Amino acid sequence: CSRFRLPPVLNSKPCSSFCVMAMSRLASFVSLALLSGSATALRRKAEEDVDPCACRNWKKAYAEGAVRCGQTNEYFHNTHVHSLTPSQLEEANQFFGLQFCTAFFEAMNDNVCVNMDIEKAPGASGQWCYVDAACADLTGGAKVNDKVSWKNCTEGEDKMLKDLSPPELVKFAEANGLELGLTNKMAYPVAPYRWRYISAFWDADLDYIISAPDNFGMELAELKEWLRPRWGKRHREMSENMTHDLQAVFDYGTPVTFETGKDRHPPHVVVQGKSVYVVLPSLKPTMICVSGCQK
Numbered sequence: 696c697s698r699f700r701l702p703p704v705l706n707s708k709p710c711s712s713f714c715v716m717a718m719s720r721l722a723s724f725v726s727l728a729l730l731s732g733s734a735t736a737l738r739r740k741a742e743e744d745v746d747p748c749a750c751r752n753w754k755k756a757y758a759e760g761a762v763r764c765g766q767t768n769e770y771f772h773n774t775h776v777h778s779l780t781p782s783q784l785e786e787a788n789q790f791f792g793l794q795f796c797t798a799f800f801e802a803m804n805d806n807v808c809v810n811m812d813i814e815k816a817p818g819a820s821g822q823w824c825y826v827d828a829a830c831a832d833l834t835g836g837a838k839v840n841d842k843v844s845w846k847n848c849t850e851g852e853d854k855m856l857k858d859l860s861p862p863e864l865v866k867f868a869e870a871n872g873l874e875l876g877l878t879n880k881m882a883y884p885v886a887p888y889r890w891r892y893i894s895a896f897w898d899a900d901l902d903y904i905i906s907a908p909d910n911f912g913m914e915l916a917e918l919k920e921w922l923r924p925r926w927g928k929r930h931r932e933m934s935e936n937m938t939h940d941l942q943a944v945f946d947y948g949t950p951v952t953f954e955t956g957k958d959r960h961p962p963h964v965v966v967q968g969k970s971v972y973v974v975l976p977s978l979k980p981t982m983i984c985v986s987g988c989q990k
Contacts, residue, residue, distance in 0.1 A: 748832055750806040750824035750853055751843065757801050761825070761842040764796035768823055768845060772813045777837060777845075799881065803871050808848035808855045813880040814959075822848045822855050856882040857949050861965050861972045861982060864950075868980035875980035876961035883950045883965060888937070890953040890964045891924075895931040896941045899964075899971040903986045910979050922962065922973070925955035945969070 757764050765784050767777055770791050779787060788796070808822035823836065825843045836846035848855055859867060859882060868878045907918045933941070944951050950967040952974075961976040969987035 745827075747827035747829035748846065749826065750808060750846075750848070751826060752806045753800055753803040753825070755804075756825050756843060762839055764800050765792065767837075767839055768811055769795055769800050771811050778839075794877065798874055799877055802873060805867075805871065806854065807867075808853050809881045810857070810884075811847075814885045822853075822857060824848055824853065857884075861950055861967060861970070861988075865980050865982050873980070874978075875974050875982065876963060876976060878980070879950075879952055879963060879965055879974050883952045885952045885954065886944055888940070888953065889957075890955045891927040892931070893933065893937065893941055893953070894927040894964075895929055896933065896938070896945075897966060897969070897971050897986070898929065899985045900929050901926055901985070904973075904983060906983075908975065908977075908981050908983060911975055911977055911981060922955075925962065 751761070756762055763784065765787055766779060770779070770787050771777065773791055774783075774787065806824060808824045811821050811823050823845055825839075826833070826836075826846050828838060828840065828842055828844050830844055830846065833844055833846040834849060836844055838844040856864070856867075856878075861879075864879060864882055865875065867873075868875045901919045901922055904915065904919060907913050907915045911918065913921065944966065945968060948968070950965050953964040953966065955962050955964060961974050963974040964985075965972045965974060965982070971985040971987060972982050973985060975981040975983065
């Protein structure tokens with residue numbers, strides 16, 4: 696009868712210190728390989744779970760070379776086309792690149808939808824964003840290249856800049872280093888009436904302003920006098936058609952922007968229901984309350 700023998704590993708001599716170190720390293724390599732495999736599997740699962748029709752982060756899309764700013768709708772307000780040839784893009788960049796691309800789109804570290812045409816009346820301006828090229832539901836959008844497409848955003852499904860209240864929009868502009876004068880137009884529709892002709896509808900008298908912002912460089916009295924030429928009479932009469940249009944703006948719910956000057960630059964007035972705000976021209980996003988503002 697043969698003698699029972701232990702398995703070779705258990706029957707071997709005790710490991711030297713070198714042997715112990717080697718086995719320890721081997722165990723570490725095995726653990727790392729397992730962890731790496733798990734991480735890769737998790738990454739693949741996460742990629743599979745990403746909705747190809749979810750809006751892409753603006754800043755990352757440009758930085759990663761997925762698309763060039765201005766290639767599609769960034770300049771739509773000026774070009775009224777959804778695609779530019781390379782030569783057209785180079786020319787457009789000379790006129791609009793700094794204001795629209797450098798200072799807004801390429802700086803926006805978010806995936807929020809923005810206005811296609813920044814001077815459309817309430818209810819007429821759609822918002823858009825970039826999505827993965829694999830997205831099949833572009834809702835009227837178009838494929839750009841093998842990396843991205845653009846789509847028209849859908850209310851209730853996509854994150855839209857117009858859904859932010861005016862105070863929330865100020866915080867958004869601050870967080871992304873954006874100029875508020877352009878940002879409010881990229882967020883809200885712009886009404887066709889200049890503010891001085893319709894301010895009486897909101898009974899928004901300049902005397903309702905109780906303080907001037909610290910960073911604007913004007914005392915309260917100076918600020919009111921500076922705004923006065925852009926403001927209308929408190930009890931100005933308006934036509935029936937104008938009153939009807941303004942009531943629609945009042946009832947719209949979403950904030951609406953009014954121009955105060957022919958140059959279309961700030962100050963702008965933003966209304967939301969009975970709330971009236973003024974967007975001031977400033978390097979730091981600056982908005983003041985005139986009347987009825989949210990706390």
